[in-house]
Amino acid sequence: MVKFTPESVDYSLYLVTGRELLPAGKDYYESLEESLKGGVTVVQVREKTIDTGEFVEIARRTKEITDKYGVPLFINDRVDVCLAVGAAGLHVGQTDMPVDLARSLLPKDIIIGISVSSTKEAQAAVDSGLVDYVGIGAVWWTGSKDLKGKLCLGVDGVGEVLDVLAEGQKVSAKEVKSVAIGGIHLPNLPQLLHGSPSPKHLKGLDGVAVISDIVGSPEPENAARKLRAVLDSYHRARKDQAGLHAVFGFNLTGNSGYSKRNEKELLEAAAGLIAVVRESTPLAHQITNIVVANDSANATLAMGGSPIMASAEQEVGDLSKVISGLLINFGTIKDRAGMLVAGKAANVNKKPIVFDPVAVGATAFRRQTSKGK
Ligand SMILES: Cc1ncc(COP(=O)(O)OP(=O)(O)O)c(N)n1
Numbered sequence: 001m002v003k004f005t006p007e008s009v010d011y012s013l014y015l016v017t018g019r020e021l022l023p024a025g026k027d028y029y030e031s032l033e034e035s036l037k038g039g040v041t042v043v044q045v046r047e048k049t050i051d052t053g054e055f056v057e058i059a060r061r062t063k064e065i066t067d068k069y070g071v072p073l074f075i076n077d078r079v080d081v082c083l084a085v086g087a088a089g090l091h092v093g094q095t096d097m098p099v100d101l102a103r104s105l106l107p108k109d110i111i112i113g114i115s116v117s118s119t120k121e122a123q124a125a126v127d128s129g130l131v132d133y134v135g136i137g138a139v140w141w142t143g144s145k146d147l148k149g150k151l152c153l154g155v156d157g158v159g160e161v162l163d164v165l166a167e168g169q170k171v172s173a174k175e176v177k178s179v180a181i182g183g184i185h186l187p188n189l190p191q192l193l194h195g196s197p198s199p200k201h202l203k204g205l206d207g208v209a210v211i212s213d214i215v216g217s218p219e220p221e222n223a224a225r226k227l228r229a230v231l232d233s234y235h236r237a238r239k240d241q242a243g244l245h246a247v248f249g250f251n252l253t254g255n256s257g258y259s260k261r262n263e264k265e266l267l268e269a270a271a272g273l274i275a276v277v278r279e280s281t282p283l284a285h286q287i288t289n290i291v292v293a294n295d296s297a298n299a300t301l302a303m304g305g306s307p308i309m310a311s312a313e314q315e316v317g318d319l320s321k322v323i324s325g326l327l328i329n330f331g332t333i334k335d336r337a338g339m340l341v342a343g344k345a346a347n348v349n350k351k352p353i354v355f356d357p358v359a360v361g362a363t364a365f366r367r368q369t370s371k372g373k
């Protein structure tokens, strides 16, 4: 049996169970095993209404399956169930058993996570020195938990919590890991991953926790695989990069920061991402040059995306709220005002931007426009 430590856990795709959300006729254990095949890396058993005996039995059978896949099992709220089944970790909320008490009752190698929904709660978690990871949320509205009127954090709120963790890391030997939770689905995952790195420290999430996106799917393996493709592409870019915000770039030696991938790996990664595009039909806003605009729109459609080629400064700010990402291509700078408004709005709305500064060194006008002036 694998022994998990806070450092060895891969938090990237954290599944929280929710038997009440299974599609009609879908068996819980079957769904769980399929989601593990799709690339889930942590499983938390969350049961809110059943008796202790049934909870223990479900957790025990769940652990048989997670053990088979070398994935750690966490238990929501219940120290007794965690002990009874020999789970790797416990997750508690702000109003559950206090972390110091849970720590005193559990073996010292048990991983403990706590939910945080504000910078204050995150600071308390860091200060306690007892917590291995935090569940940050809810990011967005969710039907899987009663949020009791609490406001959702949004992508910016997640970033502020990540800054608190980064500050804590400077003064403590213990790194508190992080997953975001609440309303996370394939179409909004890139926005969360790329938009949340903290404003001051550029600290990113270690993973995302989901219930309905996987449990509610008739094909949980497929659902998990698609989330995995986006997560892998994001984590790989961050790992390979010196500059954490950039997806494409060069390291200090001027060489590409990417480690080499063989043909098979590249094809698999590309196929995974194309499947994601087909599934999530991203709205790709493009202000591009007149030579390629028509081809780019058709290529976007052929890939399964949805192009919008709007460039009027009067509307691109509004559009920014609903798009999945923005391309600005400088080939023919006809729509300078629209480019500037769209670029700034995409930053405010935390939408990923691809900027193609064609021939930026050729004229003063291009250089100045590239600086947003
Ligand atoms: C990873 C993760 N993050 C947050 C939660 C929410 O936990 P809690 O605040 O205890 O609420 P309930 O799940 O008990 O309703 C979680 N379970 N997992």
Ligand SMILES: Cc1ncsc1CCOP(=O)(O)O
Pocket: 016, 137, 138, 139, 141, 142, 143, 144, 145, 181, 182, 183, 184, 209, 210, 211, 212, 213
């Ligand atoms: C348990 C929990 N805690 C904060 S939001 C949430 C529910 C997340 O479920 P979903 O992924 O279906 O939005």
